[in-house]
Amino acid sequence: MTGAALVSGLDYAAVAVFALTGALAASRSQLDIVGFIFVASLTAVGGGTLRDIILDRVPLWVSDPVMLLVAAVAAVLVFLTAHLLESRYRALEWLDAAALAIAVPAGVGVALSEGMGWPVVLVMGMVTGCMGGLMRDVVCNEVPMVLKQGELYVTCAFAGALVAVALGAVGVAGWAALTACAAVVFVLRAGSLALGWRLPVYRSRPPRAPKR
Amino acid sequence: MTGAALVSGLDYAAVAVFALTGALAASRSQLDIVGFIFVASLTAVGGGTLRDIILDRVPLWVSDPVMLLVAAVAAVLVFLTAHLLESRYRALEWLDAAALAIAVPAGVGVALSEGMGWPVVLVMGMVTGCMGGLMRDVVCNEVPMVLKQGELYVTCAFAGALVAVALGAVGVAGWAALTACAAVVFVLRAGSLALGWRLPVYRSRPPRAPKR
Amino acid sequence: MTGAALVSGLDYAAVAVFALTGALAASRSQLDIVGFIFVASLTAVGGGTLRDIILDRVPLWVSDPVMLLVAAVAAVLVFLTAHLLESRYRALEWLDAAALAIAVPAGVGVALSEGMGWPVVLVMGMVTGCMGGLMRDVVCNEVPMVLKQGELYVTCAFAGALVAVALGAVGVAGWAALTACAAVVFVLRAGSLALGWRLPVYRSRPPRAPKR
Numbered sequence: 023m024t025g026a027a028l029v030s031g032l033d034y035a036a037v038a039v040f041a042l043t044g045a046l047a048a049s050r051s052q053l054d055i056v057g058f059i060f061v062a063s064l065t066a067v068g069g070g071t072l073r074d075i076i077l078d079r080v081p082l083w084v085s086d087p088v089m090l091l092v093a094a095v096a097a098v099l100v101f102l103t104a105h106l107l108e109s110r111y112r113a114l115e116w117l118d119a120a121a122l123a124i125a126v127p128a129g130v131g132v133a134l135s136e137g138m139g140w141p142v143v144l145v146m147g148m149v150t151g152c153m154g155g156l157m158r159d160v161v162c163n164e165v166p167m168v169l170k171q172g173e174l175y176v177t178c179a180f181a182g183a184l185v186a187v188a189l190g191a192v193g194v195a196g197w198a199a200l201t202a203c204a205a206v207v208f209v210l211r212a213g214s215l216a217l218g219w220r221l222p223v224y225r226s227r228p229p230r231a232p233k234r
Numbered sequence: 235m236t237g238a239a240l241v242s243g244l245d246y247a248a249v250a251v252f253a254l255t256g257a258l259a260a261s262r263s264q265l266d267i268v269g270f271i272f273v274a275s276l277t278a279v280g281g282g283t284l285r286d287i288i289l290d291r292v293p294l295w296v297s298d299p300v301m302l303l304v305a306a307v308a309a310v311l312v313f314l315t316a317h318l319l320e321s322r323y324r325a326l327e328w329l330d331a332a333a334l335a336i337a338v339p340a341g342v343g344v345a346l347s348e349g350m351g352w353p354v355v356l357v358m359g360m361v362t363g364c365m366g367g368l369m370r371d372v373v374c375n376e377v378p379m380v381l382k383q384g385e386l387y388v389t390c391a392f393a394g395a396l397v398a399v400a401l402g403a404v405g406v407a408g409w410a411a412l413t414a415c416a417a418v419v420f421v422l423r424a425g426s427l428a429l430g431w432r433l434p435v436y437r438s439r440p441p442r443a444p445k446r
Numbered sequence: 447m448t449g450a451a452l453v454s455g456l457d458y459a460a461v462a463v464f465a466l467t468g469a470l471a472a473s474r475s476q477l478d479i480v481g482f483i484f485v486a487s488l489t490a491v492g493g494g495t496l497r498d499i500i501l502d503r504v505p506l507w508v509s510d511p512v513m514l515l516v517a518a519v520a521a522v523l524v525f526l527t528a529h530l531l532e533s534r535y536r537a538l539e540w541l542d543a544a545a546l547a548i549a550v551p552a553g554v555g556v557a558l559s560e561g562m563g564w565p566v567v568l569v570m571g572m573v574t575g576c577m578g579g580l581m582r583d584v585v586c587n588e589v590p591m592v593l594k595q596g597e598l599y600v601t602c603a604f605a606g607a608l609v610a611v612a613l614g615a616v617g618v619a620g621w622a623a624l625t626a627c628a629a630v631v632f633v634l635r636a637g638s639l640a641l642g643w644r645l646p647v648y649r650s651r652p653p654r655a656p657k658r
Contacts, residue, residue, distance in 0.1 A: 050441035054433035056389040057381060060360070071288065076495065076505055081288055087353035101436060111443035141511035148484070160372060160584060161381065163658060165446040169481060169585065177480040221478035224525060229474035231535035234375060234589040262653035266645035268601040269593060272572070283500065293500055299565035313648060323655035372584060373593065377658040446587060 025135060028197050032128035033070060033082050034092065039121035040154050041066040041093035045100030046114040047162045055101050061158060062097035063090060068154035073129050073146050077136050115215055118155055118167060123208035126151035126179045127200035130186045134195070140187045147183030151207070152176055172223055174214035182207035237347060240409050244340035245282060245294050246304065251333035252366050253278040253305035257312030258326040259374045267313050273370060274309035275302060280366035285341050285358050289348050327427055330367055330379060335420035338363035338391045339412035342398045346407070352399045359395030363419070364388055384435055386426035394419035449559060452621055456552035457494060457506050458516065463545035464578050465490040465517035469524030470538040471586040479525050485582060486521035487514060492578035497553050497570050501560050539639055542579055542591060547632035550575035550603045551624035554610045558619070564611045571607030575631070576600055596647055598638035606631035 044065030048058040067089060071081040083089040107113045129150025133143040152168050152175070159166040168175050186203035189195065194202075213219035256277030260270040279295045279302075286293040295301040319325050341362025345355040364380045364387070371378040380387050398415035401407065406414075425431035468489030472482040491507045491514075498505040507513040531537050553574025557567040576592045576599070583590040592599050610627035613619065618626075637643035 049436045050443075050445070051381060052383050052435050052437060052440065053381060054384075054386075054389065054435045056386075056392055056433065058436070060364075060380070060388045063357075075287055075499055076508065078290075078502075078504070080290070083357070084288065084350070084354055087351055090353050090357060104436065105439065109442070110439075111441065138508070139511055141514050142508050145487075145507070145514060152484075156585065161368065161378060163445055165444075166585060168484070169475060169477060171476050172478075174478075174480075176484045177478065180480055221480065223476050223478045224473045224482070224528065225476060226473075226529035227534075228476065229535065230533070231474075232589075233474070233587055261648045261650075262655075262657070263593060264595050264647050264649060264652065265593060266596075266598075266601070266647045268598075268604055268645065270648070272576075272592070272600045275569075287499055290502075292502070295569070296500065296562070296566050299563060302565050302569060316648065317650035321654070322651075323653065373580065373590060375657055377656075 025131065025196060028200065029128060029131035029135060032124055032131060032200070034089065036070070036121055036125035036128050036150075037066040037089045038092050038096055039117055039124060040069075041096035042100055043114050043118045043121060043155065044158050045097040046104060046110050046117070047158050047164060048097070049100060049104040049110055050164070051162050055098065058097040058101045059094045061162060062100070063093040064161065065154045065158040066093040066096070068157040069125055069150040069152065070128065070154070072153050073132060073150045076149070077133065077138070077146070079132070079136070115167070119208060119211040119215060122151045122155070122179060122211060123182070123204045125154070126182045126207050127186065127203040130183050130203055131200055134190070143187055144180065144183045147186070147203070148176060148179045151179040172220050174210050174219055174221065177221060178207045178210040178214070181210055237343065237408060240412065241340060241343035241347060244336055244343060244412070246301065248282070248333055248337035248340050248362075249278040249301045250304050250308055251329055251336060253308035254312055255326050255330045255333060255367065256370050257309040258316060258322050258329070259370050259376060260309070261312060261316040261322055262376070263374050267310065270309040270313045271306045273374060274312070275305040276373065277366045277370040278305040278308070280369040281337055281362045281364065282340065282366070284365050285344060285362045288361070289345065289350070289358070291344070291348070327379070331420060331423040331427060334363045334367070334391060334423060335394070335416045337366070338394045338419050339398065339415040342395050342415055343412055346402070355399055356392065356395045359398070359415070360388060360391045363391040384432050386422050386431055386433065389433060390419045390422040390426070393422055449555065449620055452624065453552060453555035453559060456548055456555060456624070458513065460494070460545055460549035460552050460574075461490040461513045462516050462520055463541055463548060464493075465520035466524055467538050467542045467545060467579065468582050469521040470528060470534050470541070471582050471588060472521070473524060473528040473534055474588070475586050479522065482521040482525045483518045485586060486524070487517040488585065489578045489582040490517040490520070492581040493549055493574040493576065494552065494578070496577050497556060497574045500573070501557065501562070501570070503556070503560070539591070543632060543635040543639060546575045546579070546603060546635055547606070547628045549578070550606045550631050551610065551627040554607050554627055555624055558614070567611055568604065568607045571610070571627070572600060572603045575603040596644050598634050598643055598645065601645060602631045602634040602638070605634055
């Protein structure tokens with residue numbers, strides 16, 4: 023498989039899984055079917071579109087509109103089946119973990135293919151992985167997962183992207199590096215969700231001045 | 235009227251009417267006059283700017299700064315007159331409906347003029363129509379209209395854009411298709427506001443895990 | 447100092463000071479160290495990135511990734527020392543005032559160097575100054591400073607950018623104009639924070655329809 027095909031495949035998979043998470047968030051907001059498709063699409067292509075705009079590429083779904091169909095189908099699926107889930111929020115968390123583990127290497131791969139230096143590669147992995155979910159959570163008024171206290175999230179994206187960059191520096195690139203990146207992201211995020219892995223949080227004092 | 239002039243005229247009208255809605259949201263947040271102008275401008279050009287960035291065009295107000303003046307004048311008007319309205323929120327909803335009905339064909343027209351395929355045309359109609367209002371509502375901490383439970387909103391934008399695409403497919407384009415698009419958007423949205431038209435929402439269960 | 451070096455120096459300074467404010471917001475949300483770096487970086491480069499995307503430039507931190515290091519170092523500093531502050535929110539407000547006073551001339555300088563007309567120069571000063579902080583506040587669920595009732599904020603950015611444009615019109619440009627711009631922004635914002643300077647706000651009526 024060529025690098026371009028690999029990265030494009032990752033983009034498709036990330037779109038599909040992020041769309042499922044967006045549709046689950048829509049079900050928690052009790053939207054109608056078009057609202058499901060809207061939030062699913064925003065979540066699915068949000069991170070990749072931001073990545074492509076920053077790198078001055080044509081956004082993924084403009085060059086390949088089938089991605090929009092993928093997101094819409096995922097939204098319809100969730101609209102029809104979400105009541106079968108015992109806990110939609112739990113499903114949302116685990117699907118989001120899978121999507122993160124796919125989208126971070128997608129971002130890393132695109133940034134490498136554009137010849138970016140390693141700091142930009144790191145950030146692009148994090149942007150592609152985290153920003154779609156952040157848009158979903160801000161729009162649906164959920165607590166942004168990316169900022170949830172006492173969980174690893176951005177850290178997983180950062181560690182995965184770092185592994186890909188480090189492997190690249192020692193000559194391991196292509197699908198091996200991107201697979202390692204995905205594995206690191208998913209294992210860290212799963213450890214945080216299932217086992218409570220975390221970094222020490224800033225605890226000195228809660229805020230006194232009011233937040234909204 | 236040429237296609238370019240028509241689309242440019244739609245952009246102007248959408249800017250003016252969306253600016254009114256932004257200023258009304260600012261009055262609900264009790265901002266000062268510069269805050270009115272800021273929210274009005276963000277709402278007015280937000281959707282069109284996103285459309286232009288995605289399509290790699292110069293954003294509308296960069297190539298034509300008079301649009302900023304239009305938004306500022308609309309904000310000042312509302313600052314001086316909003317106390318005359320019986321219900322600012324009702325006015326906001328109806329002006330937003332009008333702005334949506336103007337901005338969707340504006341987005342469709344630009345995407346067609348850039349030679350995009352129909353899925354991208356659909357999305358551009360929805361982005362141009364919905365995103366300025368979404369930015370307004372997130373920034374002012376209003377319930378996003380685009381996601382209000384039990385109302386048609388994205389659906390109106392989607393249906394209008396679909397009509398324009400379908401008319402284009404059977405050879406009806408230009409102002410006839412864009413007028414039909416605007417009419418469909420406004421009628422659906424008005425029906426939702428005045429008569430309670432809606433699609434079935436996802437009702438199986440309200441969320442249990444807390445939202446913020 | 448050449449114009450380009452001056453503007454680049456302003457960008458660096460704005461990144462550093464905005465990153466401090468982002469990290470303080472992260473401490474109020476009790477995030478971990480990677481969360482600090484994430485919010486600090488978003489705040490630090492958010493406004494400048496938006497400016498660069500709108501003007502179709504390579505975003506500042508893509509062309510110069512050292513900026514990301516600056517933001518990360520600032521975040522770590524705050525993580526280690528924020529408990530020494532008597533009031534983090536007060537520190538956040540004053541650092542944000544300083545960052546605003548640096549970022550507005552940075553935006554004005556870039557827009558001038560791209561040959562933009564004065565309305566776009568004004569808006570670019572405001573976008574570069576205000577948008578990073580707005581992203582920080584929306585993501586961390588703080589009351590957006592930019593919209594805080596009864597304070598000058600956007601007004602300071604607007605006045606500063608206007609001074610730079612006016613000085614340019616009478617032949618004073620370069621560092622003199624940008625320094626005057628920064629001084630106007632900071633004095634107005636400091637006057638608002640310390641002495642309660644304000645414009646009359648829209649007070650006719652508080653909103654009746656619910657906000658979220």
